[in-house]
Amino acid sequence: MEVLVASIVPVSAMARISRPRCQAKRVCVVLVVLVTVFFPLLSFLSTFTSEGSRPLTDRHLQAKKFQRSDPVQFPVKACDCKSERNARQAEAERVIQSLETEERSKAFEKIFTTDFWGGGESRSGPGSRIDYTGNVRLLVAHALKDYRVQHVLDAPCGDVNWQPLIEGFNSTRYTGYDIVPQIIQKNTERFKDFPNVDFARVDFVNTPITVNPDLIICRDGIQHNSLKDGVRGFVNLEASGAKYLVTNWHTETGRGFVQDDNAINRDIKFGDAYPINVFTNPFNFSMPEYFISEGVNGINQDGKLVGIWKLPALWKGDGKRFNVPPSLSSRVRGEIISKSDVKTALA
Numbered sequence: 001m002e003v004l005v006a007s008i009v010p011v012s013a014m015a016r017i018s019r020p021r022c023q024a025k026r027v028c029v030v031l032v033v034l035v036t037v038f039f040p041l042l043s044f045l046s047t048f049t050s051e052g053s054r055p056l057t058d059r060h061l062q063a064k065k066f067q068r069s070d071p072v073q074f075p076v077k078a079c080d081c082k083s084e085r086n087a088r089q090a091e092a093e094r095v096i097q098s099l100e101t102e103e104r105s106k107a108f109e110k111i112f113t114t115d116f117w118g119g120g121e122s123r124s125g126p127g128s129r130i131d132y133t134g135n136v137r138l139l140v141a142h143a144l145k146d147y148r149v150q151h152v153l154d155a156p157c158g159d160v161n162w163q164p165l166i167e168g169f170n171s172t173r174y175t176g177y178d179i180v181p182q183i184i185q186k187n188t189e190r191f192k193d194f195p196n197v198d199f200a201r202v203d204f205v206n207t208p209i210t211v212n213p214d215l216i217i218c219r220d221g222i223q224h225n226s227l228k229d230g231v232r233g234f235v236n237l238e239a240s241g242a243k244y245l246v247t248n249w250h251t252e253t254g255r256g257f258v259q260d261d262n263a264i265n266r267d268i269k270f271g272d273a274y275p276i277n278v279f280t281n282p283f284n285f286s287m288p289e290y291f292i293s294e295g296v297n298g299i300n301q302d303g304k305l306v307g308i309w310k311l312p313a314l315w316k317g318d319g320k321r322f323n324v325p326p327s328l329s330s331r332v333r334g335e336i337i338s339k340s341d342v343k344t345a346l347a
């Protein structure tokens with residue numbers, strides 16, 4: 001740079017002296033040589049680095065060009081403040097969600113490692129015992145066959161105590177999601193010889209589903225989260241593109257932990273539990289295609305039922321509680337009841 005500046009100032013000065021008043025011919029020749037050969041040569045040499053004769057890289061030359069050009073010609077990029085703010089907000093949301101996942105994960109880890117729900121046979125709670133799930137397996141097997149299901153996603157899958165006994169389990173692809181890493185580790189080890197079975201540690205409340213199931217089982221999962229997370233969970237499951245959903249709900253109040261109507265869809269902190277009714281606010285599910293009572297011999301404390309929905313189901317209903325018609329209440333304990341059975345019973 002210095003060479004360059006030095007080369008410009010004396011040239012114009014000398015040019016002024018030299019023009020018509022050039023008296024000594026020799027002085028003129030020297031000036032001409034300086035202007036036409038020596039200074040351009042110096043300037044040219046200055047484009048080589050001091051490390052030797054290695055030419056500058058393209059990036060260096062580009063940088064030099066910027067230094068030499070007029071400052072106002074620099075490409076001035078206007079701040080796209082709105083999109084920048086949106087990007088920051090999306091980033092904040094991601095950070096918050098991953099913190100939430102870790103917090104939720106710890107709560108469920110504790111429940112699992114201490115058998116907090118007292119399942120005994122299953123760390124995932126009494127609702128996962130073999131004797132309790134006879135009707136649930138009946139319903140899922142019916143769906144696998146009736147809807148020619150190829151791929152089931154079970155979220156949350158827990159310790160997979162009852163699922164392998166579903167008729168058709170071995171000829172269906174099965175993916176189990178759970179938030180607790182130890183559960184996923186144990187399941188992966190236990191099912192390592194089953195080519196149709198795989199597991200992943202996924203917090204389905206916060207994470208988009210990346211597999212393509214035909215049917216999702218989401219049983220006894222939503223009701224251990226806040227209502228907001230429950231809604232987010234259902235939204236994520238539906239966004240997977242699955243056609244069917246198996247989930248459960250509580251219908252009768254005044255029994256077991258469904259003490260009263262106020263308990264239904266009560267907001268809680270994750271790890272706790274509330275009696276869920278998917279037909280009412282904030283879920284407002286449509287009618288299921290089929291359903292049956294859960295529990296040993298279809299009888300349980302809380303009037304818990306399990307159904308199959310065609311998706312989308314979320315916000316497709318009128319928000320009114322669905323009660324099993326009295327004429328079906330004994331049948332539903334041992335038999336799959338369809339939507340048209342309900343219509344007939346109500347007619």
Ligand SMILES: *[C@@H]1O[C@H](CO)[C@@H](O)[C@H](O)[C@H]1NC(C)=O
Pocket residue numbers: 164165166167168169170
């Ligand atoms: C699936 O296969 C496993 C291992 O071969 C077997 O123990 C289990 O009973 C089978 N399940 C069904 C529902 O047939």
Ligand SMILES: *[C@@H]1O[C@H](CO)[C@@H](O)[C@H](O)[C@H]1NC(C)=O
Pocket residue numbers: 280281282283284315318319320
């Ligand atoms: C659910 O339905 C009830 C009753 O119709 C309505 O007041 C409420 O806004 C609905 N909730 C949602 C989230 O759509």
